[in-house]
Amino acid sequence: MFDSNFAIQSFPKILAVAPMTIYLSIIAAIIGLVLAILIAVIRERKVFVLSPIVGIIVSFIRGTPIIVQMYVVYYGLPQLLIALQRWGINTDSSGISAIIVAITAYSLNAAANISESIRSAYHSVDYKQYEAAISVGMTPLRAMIRIIVPQLIANLIPNFSNIFIDLIKDTALVYNIGIVEIMAKANIISSVGFKYIETYLDALIIYIIICWIFAKLFQISEVIIRQRVFATQRIN
Amino acid sequence: MKVSKVIVTLLNGLPETLSLLVASFFFASLIGLSMAWLYLRKNPILSDLAKIYLGIVRGTPPLLMLLLSYFGLPKLFALVGININDWAKIFFGIVGLSVGWGAYLEEAFRSAYLSVDKGQYEAALSVGMDVKHAFLQILMPQTFLIALPNIENLLIGLVKATSLVYVMGMVDMYSKATDLSNQNQGVYQLEIFIILALLYWLIVLLIEWLFRMFHRYYRYVEI
Amino acid sequence: MLLEIKNLKKKFVNNTVLKGIDLSINAGEVVVIIGPSGSGKTTLLRNINFLEQADSGKMTFKNKRLNLANLSNEEILWVRRHTAMVFQNYNLFKNKTAIENISEGLIFGQNKSKKVALQLAKKSLDSVGLLDKQDFYPAQLSGGQQQRIGIVRATVLNPDIVLFDEPTSALDPELVGTVLYDMKHLADQGQTMIVVTHQMSFARNVASRVVFFADGEIIETGTPSEVFDHPKNKRTKQFLSAIAEDY
Numbered sequence: 001m002f003d004s005n006f007a008i009q010s011f012p013k014i015l016a017v018a019p020m021t022i023y024l025s026i027i028a029a030i031i032g033l034v035l036a037i038l039i040a041v042i043r044e045r046k047v048f049v050l051s052p053i054v055g056i057i058v059s060f061i062r063g064t065p066i067i068v069q070m071y072v073v074y075y076g077l078p079q080l081l082i083a084l085q086r087w088g089i090n091t092d093s094s095g096i097s098a099i100i101v102a103i104t105a106y107s108l109n110a111a112a113n114i115s116e117s118i119r120s121a122y123h124s125v126d127y128k129q130y131e132a133a134i135s136v137g138m139t140p141l142r143a144m145i146r147i148i149v150p151q152l153i154a155n156l157i158p159n160f161s162n163i164f165i166d167l168i169k170d171t172a173l174v175y176n177i178g179i180v181e182i183m184a185k186a187n188i189i190s191s192v193g194f195k196y197i198e199t200y201l202d203a204l205i206i207y208i209i210i211c212w213i214f215a216k217l218f219q220i221s222e223v224i225i226r227q228r229v230f231a232t233q234r235i236n
Numbered sequence: 237m238k239v240s241k242v243i244v245t246l247l248n249g250l251p252e253t254l255s256l257l258v259a260s261f262f263f264a265s266l267i268g269l270s271m272a273w274l275y276l277r278k279n280p281i282l283s284d285l286a287k288i289y290l291g292i293v294r295g296t297p298p299l300l301m302l303l304l305s306y307f308g309l310p311k312l313f314a315l316v317g318i319n320i321n322d323w324a325k326i327f328f329g330i331v332g333l334s335v336g337w338g339a340y341l342e343e344a345f346r347s348a349y350l351s352v353d354k355g356q357y358e359a360a361l362s363v364g365m366d367v368k369h370a371f372l373q374i375l376m377p378q379t380f381l382i383a384l385p386n387i388e389n390l391l392i393g394l395v396k397a398t399s400l401v402y403v404m405g406m407v408d409m410y411s412k413a414t415d416l417s418n419q420n421q422g423v424y425q426l427e428i429f430i431i432l433a434l435l436y437w438l439i440v441l442l443i444e445w446l447f448r449m450f451h452r453y454y455r456y457v458e459i
Numbered sequence: 460m461l462l463e464i465k466n467l468k469k470k471f472v473n474n475t476v477l478k479g480i481d482l483s484i485n486a487g488e489v490v491v492i493i494g495p496s497g498s499g500k501t502t503l504l505r506n507i508n509f510l511e512q513a514d515s516g517k518m519t520f521k522n523k524r525l526n527l528a529n530l531s532n533e534e535i536l537w538v539r540r541h542t543a544m545v546f547q548n549y550n551l552f553k554n555k556t557a558i559e560n561i562s563e564g565l566i567f568g569q570n571k572s573k574k575v576a577l578q579l580a581k582k583s584l585d586s587v588g589l590l591d592k593q594d595f596y597p598a599q600l601s602g603g604q605q606q607r608i609g610i611v612r613a614t615v616l617n618p619d620i621v622l623f624d625e626p627t628s629a630l631d632p633e634l635v636g637t638v639l640y641d642m643k644h645l646a647d648q649g650q651t652m653i654v655v656t657h658q659m660s661f662a663r664n665v666a667s668r669v670v671f672f673a674d675g676e677i678i679e680t681g682t683p684s685e686v687f688d689h690p691k692n693k694r695t696k697q698f699l700s701a702i703a704e705d706y
């Protein structure tokens with residue numbers, strides 16, 4: 001029925017590829033965050049033409065399954081590079097690895113989600129202090145960096161944590177384009193003896209532990225940042 | 237290949253996608269409501285169970301949830317001597333998705349319920365309503381309205397997650413797209429997946445529109 | 460005697476908030492309770508309609524004797540259906556329109572048909588001049604309008620006693636008068652009421668009896684002129700001089 005020996009033997013093998021899952025998630029989160037800041041600024045400042053276009057793209061990404069996005073990038077990126085070549089931009093489409101495809105798709109996905117979180121974190125910032133800072137002669141940019149941004153970051157962390165954990169879970173799909181991470185390894189090992197449930201339970205445990213650890217890390221960092229933000233505000 | 241042919245082919249999978257969506261959301265709501273109710277009964281064992289359930293689901297990729305349902309449930313049932321190996325695949329899809337989304341809905345319902353102003357309940361009692369009517373007339377509708385934005389997000393998440401039932405060989409919109417793209421041996425693949433994405437987007441936009449209409453109807457109910 | 464409370468005691472964890480209250484009220488009386496913040500006035504009112512349950516004490520209401528330490532669900536419901544409460548922050552049902560707020564208690568507390576309930580609600584809204592607001596939700600109404608509807612919601616039930624907990628203290632100053640006016644009108648019609656308030660002019664002009672309450676005890680009670688003009692207790696005097704108000 002349930003081969004617990006097999007499950008125990010497989011566990012370290014699957015755990016060994018967990019770094020790939022984490023690596024993909026972290027890279028996508030970092031690139032996504034940078035893009036998201038850009039998107040949030042464009043949308044909050046209502047940049048002419050760009051703002052509505054970016055808005056539609058964000059809505060599109062948030063309204064489609066990540067696996068579909070991944071295949072759009074998978075089939076679309078090479079064609080895009082070929083097109084760019086035709087326009088005289090020197091690109092090489094032959095060397096696109098699955099990793100590049102995954103990072104592109106997951107970064108865009110993260111960017112769309114994080115940008116919305118940044119905007120709502122920004123809207124929930126308390127503005128009275130900003131106004132006070134301006135009124136005592138701080139430049140708007142300085143007031144923004146000193147007063148708004150720390151509060152924004154504190155507000156953003158819980159949502160960012162959720163998005164990051166969703167990213168970890170969503171990377172379970174990249175085995176489709178040939179990347180060997182937790183899910184792929186579980187599939188590979190089990191396909192030999194058709195003992196699926198054993199390796200899937202291994203994968204489940206690993207995912208739960210990884211997600212739990214990152215959720216805790218974000219929680220702790222939120223507490224620390226909130227203390228700092230409130231401390232500096234009290235001194236101000 | 238014509239775009240219209242691609243659309244028609246993909247739409248062939250729409251009924252499966254939609255039935256999966258509706259049934260999963262229904263059962264997830266049932267799970268969410270009953271778990272929230274158990275949690276709020278303040279029985280420590282029950283609330284611990286609900287916490288563990290939520291903790292597990294939070295860390296489980298939906299894909300894995302579906303696989304565990306598909307491969308695990310038959311084994312579980314076999315233990316009590318029931319053979320469910322040839323039950324319809326949609327059954328396993330619905331179980332996998334509703335178990336996952338039930339946990340999130342539980343959290344949405346519970347936190348909304350806890351954020352209803354206690355004075356509303358007391359006012360209901362003060363005009364002579366019994367506990368049951370105070371709940372049905374005042375607490376429940378307000379809980380629902382508070383939970384609405386979260387429910388909307390969860391429903392949209394579920395729409396996207398239905399695409400994952402390809403792992404159990406169900407023939408939904410997504411599987412239709414992969415089939416079509418394989419048949420064409422590498423031509424028009426990008427177009428097929430872009431059209432598929434647009435179809436999902438359309439469903440999501442429709443859901444957002446419905447919720448917006450609902451919200452507009454209740455715009456003066458500020459809770 | 461409509462309501463008689465004997466030796467009511469209530470504590471929260473180890474904070475004794477009501478230290479054995481004796482209070483009685485006849486039909487048609489307006490009892491105004493005054494006293495410092497945190498003295499337990501709200502808690503006392505909430506113990507009368509059982510939003511809070513006393514630790515011990517006896518109550519006789521409409522000739523029915525109740526043991527406050529041991530109430531059945533039927534007794535609780537019976538008392539709630541013969542009393543009504545007006546809250547400091549109105550507590551209008553946010554998911555109901557003005558008229559529904561009023562009909563709700565008639566339908567679900569008194570088993571009236573929806574049609575009859577809406578008719579009654581309409582009539583009572585009209586009597587305070589707020590009929591044009593019948594389909595408004597609380598969020599669309601001013602504080603004063605909300606509280607006046609809160610009063611209608613309570614009185615439409617024909618309760619034997621209406622309990623008011625600082626009904627004007629959340630209101631902007633210019634709206635206080637409209638609510639007090641409605642309350643005085645009710646008193647003139649013979650409605651029995653217990654009113655917790657800091658509006659000393661209302662206490663002086665409308666109360667049949669004023670109760671000064673401090674530290675979970677009734678310190679002094681008497682007619683308005685007895686309590687305001689010739690207070691016997693030192694603490695009453697202190698309180699009255701501290702609230703430097705022109706009463």
Ligand SMILES: Nc1ncnc2c1ncn2[C@@H]1O[C@H](COP(=O)(O)OP(=O)(O)OP(=O)(O)O)[C@@H](O)[C@H]1O
Binds near residue numbers: 495
């Ligand atoms: N649910 C509760 N749990 C614990 N303590 C409470 C609770 N309700 C009231 N108290 C305490 O009981 C005391 C009396 O409170 P109460 O609200 O009755 O005072 P009050 O006279 O109405 O004051 P105010 O004029 O400010 O409204 C306070 O010390 C308060 O902290």
Ligand SMILES: [Mg+2]
Binds near residue numbers: 501502624625
């Ligand atoms: Mg009070």
